[in-house]
Every structure is written in C-alpha cells, then in structure tokens.
Amino acid sequence: MEGKTCKEFDESCIFCHFAHNRDVETTILKQDEEFVCFRDIDPVAPHHYLVIPRDHIVSCKSLNRSHIDLVERMAKFGKEVLLDQGITDMENVRLGFHQPPFISVGHLHLHVLAPASQISTYMQHKFTPGTDRFITVRLANKFSSYFIFFLYYCNVFFT
Ligand SMILES: [Zn+2]
Ligand SMILES: [Zn+2]
Numbered sequence: 001m002e003g004k005t006c007k008e009f010d011e012s013c014i015f016c017h018f019a020h021n022r023d024v025e026t027t028i029l030k031q032d033e034e035f036v037c038f039r040d041i042d043p044v045a046p047h048h049y050l051v052i053p054r055d056h057i058v059s060c061k062s063l064n065r066s067h068i069d070l071v072e073r074m075a076k077f078g079k080e081v082l083l084d085q086g087i088t089d090m091e092n093v094r095l096g097f098h099q100p101p102f103i104s105v106g107h108l109h110l111h112v113l114a115p116a117s118q119i120s121t122y123m124q125h126k127f128t129p130g131t132d133r134f135i136t137v138r139l140a141n142k143f144s145s146y147f148i149f150f151l152y153y154c155n156v157f158f159t
Pocket of ligand 2: 102111
C-alpha cells in the first residue's frame with residue numbers, strides 16, 4: 001500500500017522510533033521482523049500492552065482487505081506476549097483498536113488487555129467493544145465473526 005497513510009518510516013512518529021529500535025528508553029517485550037510489543041505507558045489493566053507493525057500504518061481506517069492477515073498475525077502476536085507473561089485465561093482478554101479521532105498516536109497499535117474483567121472502571125468507556133471508539137479483535141478461533149464486525153466498522157474496506 002502506498003501513500004501517506006502507510007509507509008516504512010515516519011520521522012515524526014514516536015512509534016516508528018520504537019518500531020525501529022531508535023528509542024532506548026522503551027522496553028521491548030517481544031519483537032519479530034513484522035511487529036514490536038511494549039507496555040502501554042498509561043495502563044488500564046494489570047497487563048496492558050501495545051503491538052505495533054514496524055511499518056507506519058496510521059490507524060485501522062488505513063486498513064483494507066489486504067491487511068486481514070496482518071491483523072490476524074498482530075492478534076496472535078499479542079496473545080503470545082500474554083502467554084509469555086503467564087496469562088493463560090484467554091477468555092478474559094481484550095484485543096482491539098481505537099478509531100480516529102480517539103487515537104493517541106497516529107501509528108496503528110493493537111491494545112492487548114488482561115484480565116479484561118480488571119480494566120479500571122473509570123477507563124472502561126475507552127475500551128468497550130462494539131462502540132465506535134474501540135474495535136475488538138476476537139481471539140483466533142473466533143476470527144470469522146470478528147472479520148464481519150471489523151468490515152462493518154471499517155467502512156474504508158469498501159472504498
Ligand atoms: Zn509510525
Ligand atoms: Zn489506542
């Protein structure tokens with residue numbers, strides 16, 4: 001994908017610096033050739049991580065059908081990080097994206113939260129599935145229903 005919503009590196013983007021290991025202050029929990037994971041600086045649950053692609057993709061609104069596999073791999077990556085952190089109850093996990101304008105950094109980041117039942121009450125509204133703020137990624141075995149949901153909310157899929 002070409003254009004300003006998706007490129008390899010954006011000098012002005014803090015997450016691009018994380019993604020290319022140019023920021024020494026941030027602890028990277030896990031990384032591979034495609035993704036990087038680190039702690040959310042403002043956690044709302046006992047485990048709150050962000051998974052970002054190394055490529056600069058602005059938000060879930062920048063995604064199209066060709067990114068379905070990417071999102072799936074991103075969710076699996078997040079789940080692996082939780083396993084690494086000793087989380088085994090995958091039913092009590094929440095994975096999702098904020099939609100613009102409710103994004104803090106304009107570089108696609110998947111929120112990985114566990115246990116979902118312990119998301120702090122005063123922040124719940126920001127992470128409630130099914131709202132136009134937060135799009136959830138269902139876990140691997142539920143991907144088909146998730147994609148219908150995702151397509152519905154990211155209407156850019158059809159433009
Ligand atoms: Zn970026
Ligand atoms: Zn966010």
